[in-house]
Amino acid sequence: MNLKLKVWRQKNAKAKGGFEIYNISNISPDTSFLEMLDILNEQLINEGKEPVAFDHDCREGICGMCSLFINGRAHGPDDDVTTCQLHMRKFKDGETVTIEPWRSAAFPVIKDLVVEREAFEKIQQAGGYVSVNTGGVPDGNAIAIPKEDADEAMDAAACIGCGACVATCKNSSAMLFVAAKVSQFAKLPQGKPEAARRAKAMVAKMDELGFGGCTNTGACEAECPKGISISHIARLNREYLVAKLKD
């Protein structure tokens, strides 16, 4: 395949960025999208140019490191995948492919396609845990948890923290990300004692960090590579409301 790539280049956080056009040829449809970028970078290095910076690590869709807005969609044109799982067979020969970083005030660009997602860390630190120390815990089978609850908690816990929900949302809301963690613990007895504190603390931190509000467009769910349902946002809202009523 031959492609025209329109890639966002930005020297650093302070620099003004812009698109550069690159032509790339002889790409196998079985190549992954990031392998295609590897090939582009090899080409740029051999031409004496600077390669394109992009985040990536596991390349199997689980670490959440890769990002990229590809042809206007977070993680590209395929459903339920991260960018690293996207393959070139999803593109047409001769196509122009536009590649941008996540766009959100809460995720400043570090370089080219790499953004800073420190804000997600701060939200998790605000309450994304059960307060237990190592040791002194009961036997794993001491509490029976209904399978349906465990399964639903797992559905929420599958979030990889990539930020596609924020990048996709017109308000740059982090509600799906926050809801995934709150909902996981809300479905489990281990999370109950701190449920109210957790919901309030994580939502307050999200607001403080400049993420926008949720207007229920559902775009986050549609672009989430792990298919996290917006029903978790509904649960977060209930948890938050109950917590606030107790104040």
Added chain:
Amino acid sequence: MTQKINSHIPAGPIKDKWTNHKANINVVSPANKRKLDIIVVGTGLAGASASASLSELGYNVKSFCIQDSPRRAHSIAAQGGINASKNYQNDNDSVHRLFYDTVKGGDYRAREANVHRLAEVSGNIIDQCVAQGVPFARDYGGLLDNRSFGGVLVSRTFYARGQTGQQLLLGAYSALNRQIAKGGVKQYNRHEMLDVVVIDGKARGIITRNLVTGEIEKHSAHAVVIASGGYGNVFFLSTNAMNSNTSSAWQIYKKGAMFANPCFTQIHPTCIPVHGEQQSKLTLMSESLRNDGRIWVPKKMEDVEKLRKKQIRPRDIKEEDRDYYLERRYPAYGNLVPRDVASRAAKERCDAGFGVNETGKAVYLDFASAIDRLGRDVIEERYGNLFQMYEKITDDNPYETPMQIYPAIHYTMGGTWVDYNLMTTVPGLFSLGESNFSDHGANRLGASALMQGLADGYFILPYTIGDYLSNEIQTPRISTDHPEFNKAYETVREKITKLVNNAGKRSVDSIHKELGHIMWDNVGMARDEKGLTEAIEKIKALKKEFWSNVKVPGTSDEFNQELEKALRLADFIELGELMARDALNRSESCGGHFRVESATEEGEAKRNDEEFAYVSVWEHAGDDKEPILNKEPLVFENVELKQRSYK
């Protein structure tokens, strides 16, 4: 045992060693813990669990990771599960059975005392993770479910769909976040360790590079813990994450921490086959698939040829014309033989010409009979995310046609040598998880890496590091103005300057791929004296090529991924040579290390216990000198050494 290494294995019967050791080692008071600093490098299962636990105890922890979040560490990608001898299934599991299976699975090249301790604490890990809210799979009664893994006859693997590593890591990450919020852990993301600082023989800090700004930084502590994972990426193509590297382990090796059994690498039998030279990494398909998937190739060469020409589909081959070679060769364990055995068996069939794809390097993993027996829904519930992952990569639907798989580099059993306290040969320098060598011998059993990482971090290091630090309570906070800090800082700075100013022509990746080919061809699944001797020379030449001809675009004081890769590759090349040297020395076969010269008539790995029942402990002697081989004899008092049999 040579004088330089002392494993400090406690005396007494094996089942009492850990209990007695804990009773005898020193403890630091809460008031003194507050005055002590600990650096932890890496935030995977071992590092994150250690950082959280140490902070809970009251130590000041500085935690480092190279990604933008601790949650990205490659433990996140572990799929299948975590072992524990809970015996919840009433199938006669026990601490002893887990211990025995692990020692046998490691082909009798692990240290008995460490493995027994691992089995002892395995149950606590499950309890801890449940308490953190890890959503393990449960059955309809609401209790924890188990599945089976290779090399064992009981069902002791706990799991969270095909994302067990993710859920366990997020559990440890949540514990870490709680400590970061409390101020007990200072977290440094996008920071890479580039050297360790040793003062008066003790580890006192590290030199790091801020990957965003390029700034070189000095960090001090009373003890340094390395939990930076394994070195599978020396092969370029592996199931490791792209940024997984050996640099922390290699820097400490050069400062005196000896390296054990570098040639013990694990080739995982069920990975998606290589598609071409442009490929950047290999994707694992969880071993759990072998619970229900059957591995086969055609019996007839004519069918193989038709398959390759796509004239027939696998489903067109009649049952009696299929060779379920694992079930044929190993009736007792069948498709659930250990990884090394399954990998070699796949290579044997492909070398004999029965590989099912165009490259001849693939076998089938078939779910048809499981789908017939259990229904598609059950298979989807068990492996849905893995099937989806496979389909996204290959464009084939495994519900309808068998998966194609082939072995790939997955895990490294070798690593930094540690004593029973997980301390390296440098006092105050510890190594945890895949970074160390201690528990898996020459072959790791499935679902045991997660167990070891969390055992080290939650339940072992927090005790043993106290014994070391109890002698440091009088040591004031370490100053980074010490000449040793400045020396290490300058060494790192010079190395970086040399790389960015090198007038070379070749990209880092092109040299890394060359190293990968040398390693896979000569230090891969089958090794012999000639190939290994050649590999050492080729790697030496490649090292020269790297330093004279590598091209690193950009500058040192900015976000520069090519520079990151170059620094890592420099270390991979040197480690590659040590791996070949170690494989050459160990002229026996054991576990994942297969020397062609040492095989049984049936083609199984043939150990030589008289000459090689030891840990190879390599000592750095200087940059241009040959390393020194020390030996830690392995003494088996509780397990009888036998030819491993899975028939």
